[in-house]
Amino acid sequence: MSEDNEPRKPARRKVELDPKLAAYKGVWVFVEHERGQVHPVSWELMGEGRKLADKLGVELAGIVMGTPGPESRQFCSEAIHYGADLCYLMEEDLLKDYRNEPYTKGLTDLVNSYQPEILLIGATTLGRDLAGSVATTLKTGLTADCTELAIDMENRSLAATRPTFGGSLLCTIVTLNYRPQMATVRPRVMAMPEKDGNRTGRIIVHPLDMVEESIITKVLEYIPDNLQGKPQLAFADIIVSGGRGMKKPENFQLIWDLAKVLGAEVGATRPIVQAGWVEADRQVGQSGKTVRPKLYIAAGISGAIQHRVGMEDSDVIIAINSDPSAPIFDFATYGIVGNAMVIVPALTEAFRQHLSTARMAG
Amino acid sequence: MHIVVCIKQVPDSAQIRVHPVTNTIMRQGVPAIVNPYDLYSLEEALRIKDQYGGRVTVLSMGPPQAEAALRKAISFGADDAILVTDRAFAGSDTLATSYALASAISQIEKDIPIDMIFAGKQTIDGDTAQVGPGIAKRLDMQLLTYVSKVREVDLANRTITVERRAEGGVQVLRTSLPCLVTVLEGTNEMRFATMSNMFRAARYPLKTWDKEKAGIEDLTKIGLKGSPTIVSKVFAPTPKSVKAEIIDTESNQPRDLAVTLLAKLFTKKPNLVRDIAKNAP
Known part of the structure; x- marks a missing residue:
């Protein structure tokens, strides 16, 4: 994508793919894991990769890099259960913790050996570190933070759509005469696919030609986060968010009250976080978290595109805003036009009653 | 200790408006600022200089007006500033940008050897986080991204120990110099510009490098030609x-x-x- 400030003139280049590059076949998803857990974004990408592979009529592969043993094998079978046809497995002791150098070399070697046409990686701290390094080493194109992936069948190219200019516009980016076509996608942007425990597939083990002594960077220690009390918006079922329409920091308590009744996480828009009403971890939107809860309640939020891209895939969106022409009503499920300061407490009370009735009913 | 800090001038995205009819960016009156993430890197570099001595050179690629961002960096305490600017760079994507910057860094290195490169975690306009890793790979340097703390720089053994943000925790990494570091937001707080540095910034004879001075040999690796990614469509959300x-x-x-x-x-x-x-x- 452009590092230039101006979106470039839409280019329409019909490119005959170099025969050497046309040999690149198949869709790959890098399976990211840390401390024995696969990051959910990898499975979300597996679901998306499946669709792309089916469209192209090619195989979908999971890429697992890790230590030798049952854990790596387990990740391979999980990848297959989530939709992969096969897995490429690199198992070496020196892949125990993520480090840029061995992972870049490993993934680059795999690409050069088996030549996929598309490589998808989660836009996490690990994924972005790896993707940028691998793309530069391979001298190919990489599109970051995509929100939509499609295939342009005219030339079998990956059309990767992403927000640009802080989410004011969207742009579609293609990588024509280079392979593989690489893209990263942020967690929760794509839906989690169904897991099918009956699916089977092959595992291809590939060695990593590297010794620990040649790796300059060493991991001295790993300090796990203390998650106690930290907001966990990305995987919350229910989120209650407030925006500038809440007017004063004191009024934000109404958001917390409703969230408490629902056992929900509290979210906010960028201006609210910038004003310091809530911590930065609660920001939903292009420059904050992407969420897809079952229920998203937006109070006093106008629905600017920067916020919208972070929450529009919520299952149900309830919007409360005093301005009937606020953009949030264009994509919410239900809307109440009114003063959030009186509607939110009324909702809190209504939910409280509904839930206690439901509980009594068993 | 010689540290190069890569910065970018970006439009203040909070103030960008899209034209309702043509769906183009309305840039008039949008102030240009130093990419906020770069300031954490600059401050961290300045702190290392304060502690261990040496020089900080700031480097930017962009249009001539990006000079303002470099002067800003001088006012915070950077010693030297170089602007790489040439029409030939227009349309560069991240791969082409990292090539141009790596080439310019190699030119800087000819004068004074470089111990560390700092870059922003990402920009607020492109948001890719790809140029830092790209420069490290091109210069064959160790890469430390999302650094939340520089624990120690050991000049005798030429090593650096940092805390790096991982998904579920913090990795403590030690590597050898030279290396490229990108810094996580909130790691530090940018100092105030001193009066004397502000004067220096105003008078500083900024170095402007075109593609030749930046050492670009292969013109097919910069600009649109050197960019594998192509914007095929820009549109407003439906x-x-x-x-x-x-x-x-x-x-x-x-x-x-x-x-x-x-x-x-x-x-x-x-x-x-x-x-x-x-x-x-």
Whole structure:
């Protein structure tokens, strides 16, 4: 994508793919894991990769890099259960913790050996570190933070759509005469696919030609986060968010009250976080978290595109805003036009009653 | 200790407006700022210089007006500033940008050897986080991204120990110099410019390098030609065809509105009660 400030003139280049590059076949998803857990974004990408592979009529592969043993094998079978046809497995002791150098070399070697046409990686701290390094080493194109992936069948190219200019516009980016076509996608942007425990597939083990002594960077220690009390918006079922329409920091308590009744996480828009009403971890939107809860309640939020891209895939969106022409009503499920300061407490009370009735009913 | 800090001038994205008819960016009057993430890197570099001595050179690629961003960096305490600017760079994507910057860094290195490169975690306009890793790979340097703390620089052994943000925790990494570091937001707080540095910034004879001075040998690796990615379409998000069902009642009292809404909600999504009950106190 452009590092230039101006979106470039839409280019329409019909490119005959170099025969050497046309040999690149198949869709790959890098399976990211840390401390024995696969990051959910990898499975979300597996679901998306499946669709792309089916469209192209090619195989979908999971890429697992890790230590030798049952854990790596387990990740391979999980990848297959989530939709992969096969897995490429690199198992070496020196892949125990993520480090840029061995992972870049490993993934680059795999690409050069088996030549996929598309490589998808989660836009996490690990994924972005790896993707940028691998793309530069391979001298190919990489599109970051995509929100939509499609295939342009005219030339079998990956059309990767992403927000640009802080989410004011969207742009579609293609990588024509280079392979593989690489893209990263942020967690929760794509839906989690169904897991099918009956699916089977092959595992291809590939060695990593590297010794620990040649790796300059060493991991001295790993300090796990203390998650106690930290907001966990990305995987919350229910989120209650407030925006500038809440007017004063004191009024934000109404958001917390409703969230408490629902056992929900509290979210906010960028201006609210910038004003310091809530911590930065609660920001939903292009420059904050992407969420897809079952229920998203937006109070006093106008629905600017920067916020919208972070929450529009919520299952149900309830919007409360005093301005009937606020953009949030264009994509919410239900809307109440009114003063959030009186509607939110009324909702809190209504939910409280509904839930206690439901509980009594068993 | 010689540290190069890569910075970018970006439009203040909080103030960008899109033209309602043409869907183009309206740039008039949008102030240009130093990419905020770069300031954490600059400050960290300045702190290392304060502690261990040496020089900080700031480097930027961009249009001539990006000079302002470099002067800003001088006012914070950077020693030297170089602007790489040439029409030939226009349209560069991240791969081409990292090539141009790596080439310029190699030219800087000819004068004074470089021990460390700092770059922003990402920019606020491109948001890719790809140029830093790209430069490290091109210069065959060790890469430390998302650094939240520089624990120690050991000049005798030429090593650096940092804390790096991982998904579920913090990795403590030690590597050898030279290396490229990108810094996580919130790691430090940018110092105030001193009066003397502000004067210096105003008078500083900024170095402007065109593609030749930046050492670009292969013109097919820069600009549009050197960019594998192509923007095929820029468009405004399509409005959803289904608008919200606006709840209204005869009374339009908040209580009635809330009860009506809940009735509709739980009719449509009966399982939601269970999901709420699972989490609710």
